[in-house]
Amino acid sequence: MRINTILTRIALLLLPVLLWGCDYGNVIQGRVVEFNKETGIITFIKEESHDRKNPRYTALPPVTMRMPKDPHEIGPLPTPGGxxxxxxxxxxxxxxxxxxxxxxxxxxxxxxxxxxxxxxxxxxxxxxxxxxxxxxxxxxxxxxxxxxxxxxxxxxxxxxxxxxxxIAGDEVRIFYKEEGQAARFMNITLTDIYKK
Structure with missing residues (x-):
């Protein structure tokens, strides 16, 4: 058996062990119903259909998160609505x-x-x-x-x-690793992700 084949098999066996416990983070999307600019706390209704063209903001209870600690990870601030x-x-x-x-x-x-x-x-x-x-x-x-x-x-x-x-609250997308703490915040109502 060639050395390359042996090394490949060892690498494939070790890969799950190396990746076990790695937290790549999560993405959540919602419609903002409350935002406190002073505390940086945002409350939103989670989208649950995962249909980009017809989102359904119907998941209760609302999700509450703190805005990212790094100001460079914060897009346009959201407008809440009911x-x-x-x-x-x-x-x-x-x-x-x-x-x-x-x-x-x-x-x-x-x-x-x-x-x-x-x-x-x-x-x-x-x-x-x-x-x-x-x-x-x-x-x-x-x-x-x-x-x-x-x-x-x-x-x-x-x-x-x-x-x-x-008012329809802004639609937002949040990347996070730690529960309740956003690492990256995007206001998708005010951000044209397709604009060059």
Whole structure:
């Protein structure tokens, strides 16, 4: 038997032993529902579908992590929000209820639903959403991911909710090795990973 074959077999036998105990880290993705800039603590709802085109932010309980210690590992800071899902097929908004630590489904009546609306569209560009008219009980929101501009009415209780209830928190991706401590933070809502 040739020496190269023997060395290769020994290397293959030793490889699992050498790799055992190595921690390469983990990646987690979520939608931000709370962010404390002073403490650097971020709370988000974990994505569980692993479908890049149709993510599902529905895993409870929320995940809480501390931002990376190295400031060079932190991308644009996140904007938190309560809106988890905007469903114009079944006419509801799924929001995260901080007090109940659970989701709440808010039904709505559509007023105007526009599809295929890009961020540069005149109805969206330069505007800040949500646009809330409490006297008319209307809320207008924009979803860049869905390319959807939706205006709808809600009941008296829902229109009294805080404005950030209707904001979709930024989508983030975090690399970590230690539970509760991010090693790298990326705001994928504000970062175009395909831009050259």
């Amino acid at each position: 809106r988890i899902e905007l469903n114009v097929k079944d006419n509801f908004v799924l929001v995260y209820d901080h007090d109940a630590k659970n989701f709440k489904k808010i039904p709505f009546t559509p007023v105007d639903i526009m599809t295929d609306v890009g961020r540069s569209h005149p109805m969206v560009a330069g505007k800040t959403f949500p646009i809330i008219e409490k006297d008319k009980r209307t809320v207008q929101v924009y979803s860049g991911r869905q390319r959807l501009l939706a205006k709808f009415t809600v009941d008296d209780d829902a229109i009294q909710l805080p404005d950030n209830t209707w």
